[in-house]
Each structure stands twice: as structure tokens, then as C-alpha cells.
Amino acid sequence: xxxxxxxxxxxxxxxxxxxxxxxxxxxxxxxxxxxxxxxxxxxxxxxxxxxxxxxxxxxxxxxxxxxxxxxxxxxxxxxxxxxxxxxxxxxxxxxxxxxxxxxxxxxxxxxxxxxxxxxxxxxxxxxxxxxxxxxxxxxxxxxxxxxxxxxxxxxxxxxxxxxxxxxxxxxxxxxxxxxxxxxxxxxxxxxxxxxxxxxxxxxxxxxxxxxxxxxxxxxxxxxxxxxxxxxxxxxxx
Amino acid sequence: xxxxxxxxxxxxxxxxxxxxxxxxxxxxxxxxxxxxxxxxxxxxxxxxxxxxxxxxxxxxxxxxxxxxxxxxxxxxxxxxxxxxxxxxxxxxxxxxxxxxxxxxxxxxxxxxxxxxxxxxxxxxxxxxxxxxxxxxxxxxxxxxxxxxxxxxxxxxxxxxxxxxxxxxxxxxxxxxxxxxxxxxxxxxxxxxxxxxxxxxxxxxxxxxxxxxxxxxxxxxxxxxxxxxxxxxxxxxx
DNA sequence: CCGGCGCCCTAACACAGGTTATTTTCAGCC
DNA sequence: GGCTGAAAATAACCTGTGTTAGGGCGCCGG
Numbered sequence: 001x002x003x004x005x006x007x008x009x010x011x012x013x014x015x016x017x018x019x020x021x022x023x024x025x026x027x028x029x030x031x032x033x034x035x036x037x038x039x040x041x042x043x044x045x046x047x048x049x050x051x052x053x054x055x056x057x058x059x060x061x062x063x064x065x066x067x068x069x070x071x072x073x074x075x076x077x078x079x080x081x082x083x084x085x086x087x088x089x090x091x092x093x094x095x096x097x098x099x100x101x102x103x104x105x106x107x108x109x110x111x112x113x114x115x116x117x118x119x120x121x122x123x124x125x126x127x128x129x130x131x132x133x134x135x136x137x138x139x140x141x142x143x144x145x146x147x148x149x150x151x152x153x154x155x156x157x158x159x160x161x162x163x164x165x166x167x168x169x170x171x172x173x174x175x176x177x178x179x180x181x182x183x184x185x186x187x188x189x190x191x192x193x194x195x196x197x198x199x200x201x202x203x204x205x206x207x208x209x210x211x212x213x214x215x216x217x218x219x220x221x222x223x224x225x226x227x228x229x230x231x232x233x234x235x236x237x
Numbered sequence: 238x239x240x241x242x243x244x245x246x247x248x249x250x251x252x253x254x255x256x257x258x259x260x261x262x263x264x265x266x267x268x269x270x271x272x273x274x275x276x277x278x279x280x281x282x283x284x285x286x287x288x289x290x291x292x293x294x295x296x297x298x299x300x301x302x303x304x305x306x307x308x309x310x311x312x313x314x315x316x317x318x319x320x321x322x323x324x325x326x327x328x329x330x331x332x333x334x335x336x337x338x339x340x341x342x343x344x345x346x347x348x349x350x351x352x353x354x355x356x357x358x359x360x361x362x363x364x365x366x367x368x369x370x371x372x373x374x375x376x377x378x379x380x381x382x383x384x385x386x387x388x389x390x391x392x393x394x395x396x397x398x399x400x401x402x403x404x405x406x407x408x409x410x411x412x413x414x415x416x417x418x419x420x421x422x423x424x425x426x427x428x429x430x431x432x433x434x435x436x437x438x439x440x441x442x443x444x445x446x447x448x449x450x451x452x453x454x455x456x457x458x459x460x461x462x463x464x465x466x467x468x469x470x471x472x473x474x
Numbered sequence: 475c476c477g478g479c480g481c482c483c484t485a486a487c488a489c490a491g492g493t494t495a496t497t498t499t500c501a502g503c504c
Numbered sequence: 505g506g507c508t509g510a511a512a513a514t515a516a517c518c519t520g521t522g523t524t525a526g527g528g529c530g531c532c533g534g
Contacts, residue, residue: 067466070384074376086369090474094373131368132323136331138375139311145382146427147307190383192492229304237327429522434483
């Protein structure tokens with residue numbers, strides 16, 4: 001990857017025209033890449049960042065911690081995702097952002113970032129799109145947590161993440177990186193770790209997936225997608 | 238209410254400056270109010286609307302229907318909420334919008350609406366804010382469905398809706414309108430109707446709320462908020 | 475004034491998923 | 505090459521929620 005916004009551009013260009021001069025403008029506003037080690041907190045809950053963070057490599061999660069100590073991951077982000085574009089408009093983070101793997105990120109200060117949006121209509125549109133896309137993924141998770149069994153939810157998560165990895169050029173055939181522990185997976189699916197483990201075992205036993213050393217391989221896409229009731233529409237608005 | 242955007246302005250002005258000329262500009266773009274009866278579908282799933290819909294009165298829900306027939310409400314909207322501002326940026330609805338009570342809405346064609354955003358920086362900011370706010374509510378619902386018991390989830394829903402009603406001037410003391418059937422409530426909380434009923438009974442029996450004829454009265458805010466682990470921050474970014 | 479039909483409510487039982495506790499695996503490392 | 509600590513796996517038991525199957529009440533239309 002030459003530039004920190006390449007994967008973002010790749011994703012956006014599936015859908016929008018981003019002229020080269022606009023791309024260059026955003027590029028010029030990004031700070032040099034920064035690294036976080038697996039487990040590090042990238043943004044604290046209730047922080048008030050004055051910059052937005054773009055994933056260049058790795059996987060990060062938005063984590064909400066309740067008073068009683070329960071934790072829930074509300075979003076997962078891979079290369080090409082803005083982790084907190086919404087911080088341009090909201091005063092406070094309602095969640096922390098945690099590196100789930102070694103991560104490389106580039107940040108853009110809010111001032112210059114907002115200027116890019118006002119000076120380049122393509123970015124004004126694209127930023128609105130990214131915000132709306134994020135919310136569409138949130139909605140699908142609401143359905144997943146509210147109306148699907150743990151098995152179906154896990155299957156759905158895999159279908160979604162494979163598709164998103166593919167769209168930024170990070171899926172190799174039916175495989176992609178999923179550097180989560182089962183504890184973290186449980187925090188995504190709203191399960192206990194014990195049950196998360198049961199679910200993983202169950203999809204493995206049925207020959208739907210293989211998952212070892214931080215890498216998932218999808219063995220039977222059709223049955224997996226059927227179990228998940230996966231419909232890519234919400235990712236490809 | 239004199240104008241269809243009054244409640245929206247009221248909400249936004251808690252946080253942003255909206256100059257009178259900007260307000261007038263949005264106003265001039267809104268179509269005359271339209272009515273929907275309780276139960277009517279306002280926007281179809283997979284529709285591609287070319288206008289955005291603002292609630293003027295009533296309650297509406299965004300409803301996702303899975304292939305297996307399961308239904309999940311992903312958002313509830315009251316007066317002052319844009320129900321589908323995201324349709325400005327996304328091609329297709331990933332959900333339908335249903336009137337849960339008799340509703341009055343006003344729509345704004347996408348073209349003129351986008352022009353308002355480009356001509357009035359206040360609206361460019363406010364629209365981004367509304368999109369980001371919507372997503373913040375989605376995230377809280379993810380936590381509610383993933384990590385809270387049915388009782389806590391229902392308590393949280395009530396705390397959220399009371400706060401939102403208050404912010405647009407629709408709460409009378411500790412009471413507000415909640416014109417849902419228990420079937421619809423179950424579709425919000427991701428429960429069976431039987432269990433939704435159990436949960437309602439249980440909060441009533443504990444003296445936390447009263448709920449009859451489409452009206453909720455909060456009897457003990459402190460205990461309700463504690464049960465819900467309610468923190469208004471996400472609504473007041 | 476009497477159906478009919480939503481909606482609310484209940485009961486009994488089944489099961490998905492949670493809890494607590496222990497064991498096993500495995501990668502790093504002195 | 506045997507420690508160590510984190511992650512994965514398993515076991516036994518418990519509980520929240522789902523399912524199926526009703527009953528009853530109140531409002532609206534005839």
C-alpha cells in the first residue's frame with residue numbers, strides 16, 4: 001500500500017466517483033501513520049477527540065463498558081474504515097476504541113477534514129455515505145442480536161466480515177484474518193465465553209468454517225449464508 | 238405547532254445554532270404534511286426513495302423482516318426525527334418504515350434538501366449530526382440487546398423515549414405517549430410476545446411504571462434508570 | 475345488544491444460553 | 505526442555521426466554 005487512504009478509496013470507488021484531486025486533498029490532510037499494539041486502547045470512552053482515525057491495517061473494535069462491568073463490542077473495523085468519522089459531529093465518544101490486533105492508523109484533524117468536505121463535493125457526499133453505511137451495519141447487528149440465534153449470529157458475522165475484507169482487497173479466496181479471542185467474540189455476539197465456544201465448535205463440526213491462528217476459512221459459503229440469512233444489500237447501498 | 242420543522246429545530250437548538258434564514262430555507266423545501274394511519278407502511282423495505290421524511294406527529298418504527306419471517310424494529314421515531322435522512326446517501330432502504338400510531342409527516346425532495354445542506358453550513362453540520370446521533374442510538378440498542386436482560390432493556394427503552402420526548406417538548410412531567418402493542422414492543426426488544434408481557438408485568442408490579450391506553454407514566458425514575466444503567470450522554474452529544 | 479376480533483394475560487413445559495469451576499492446549503521464554 | 509500464562513475446551517448445573525395453547529376482556533360494527 002502506497003498511501004494510507006488507498007483501501008478507503010478502493011471501497012468508495014465501488015460506488016462513488018472520487019476524482020484524483022479530491023483524493024489528493026484528503027491524503028494531504030492525513031497525519032503520518034501511527035501504530036498500536038494488540039490490546040491497546042486507541043480512543044478512550046467519553047474522550048473528545050479533535051481528529052478522526054482511519055484504519056490502515058489491523059482490526060479494531062468499538063467497545064462499550066456498562067456500569068456493571070459488562071462489555072459489548074458495537075462495531076468492528078478493518079483497513080479502509082474510518083473508526084470515528086462521527087466525532088466530527090458529536091462532542092463525546094460513547095465508546096472506547098480498542099486495537100484487537102496490531103494496528104496501523106492515520107488520523108485527520110477535524111478542522112482540515114471538515115474543510116476537505118466543504119471544498120470537495122465528492123467528499124461531502126462520501127462522508128455522508130460513510131456515516132450512513134456505518135448505521136446500516138449497526139442496524140444489521142441489532143437484527144442479529146435481537147432475532148437470530150447465537151449460531152446464526154456468528155455465521156452472519158463471518159459473512160459480513162468476509163464481504164468487507166473482500167471489498168478492500170483483503171480476502172484471499174474464502175479466507176480472511178479474524179484476530180479475535182473467543183472472549184472478544186463473545187463480546188461481539190452478546191454471549192458468554194462458554195457459549196461462544198460452543199457456537200464456534202458447532203460451526204466447525206458442521207464443516208461450515210475453519211478457524212485457527214487468527215484466520216477464518218469459509219468451507220461452505222452457501223450453507224453459511226443460509227444459516228445467517230445473509231443478504232449483502234446493506235453493505236452495498 | 239405552526240411549522241412542520243418546529244420540533245426538529247427545538248431539538249437541534251439544544252446544541253447548535255440554527256440561524257432563522259437557514260431555518261426558513263429548510264422550511265421552504267418541505268412538502269405539505271401528509272397523514273398515515275396506524276399500521277400503514279410509510280416506506281417499503283428495499284424502496285429507493287427520492288425524498289426524506291420528517292416526523293411531525295405520531296410514532297414510526299423502522300422494521301426489518303428476515304427471510305424466516307422474524308421481525309425486528311431497529312429504530313423508533315417521534316416528532317422532530319428524520320426517519321430516513323440516510324436515504325440522501327444510500328440507494329436502498331434496508332428496512333421498511335411503519336406508522337405505529339396515526340402519523341403526520343412532511344417530506345423533503347432529495348435535490349432541494351441537498352442544496353440546503355450545501356448553501357447553509359448550519360444544515361451541513363446539523364445533517365451530519367443527525368446521522369451520527371442516529372448511529373449513537375443504534376449502538377445503545379446493540380448494547381441493550383447484547384448485554385442487558387429483557388427487564389433492563391425495557392427499562393432502558395422507556396428512559397430513552399422519555400428523554401427524547403422531553404427534548405422535543407412532548408413529555409408531560411413523567412408521562413409520554415407509547416402507542417405500541419406488546420407484539421410491537423417484543424419486536425423492539427427482540428423478545429417473544431409472551432416474554433414481553435412478563436417484562437411489562439414485572440416493571441408494573443415493582444412500581445416502576447404505569448402503562449395503559451398508549452401512555453407510559455414513570456413512577457420511580459431513579460430505580461428505573463438504575464435498572465436500565467441509563468446514561469443520557471449518548472442522546473446529548 | 476350481541477358477535478367478532480384485537481390485544482392482553484396466563485400456564486406448563488422446552489430449550490438456548492449463562493454460571494462456575496476445572497482441565498487441556500499451546501506459544502513464548504528462561 | 506521444562507516453566508508460565510493466556511486462550512481454548514469441557515462439564516454440570518442453573519435460569520432467562522421461547523413455545524404452544526389457551527382464556528378473558530373491551531371496543532367496534534351490525
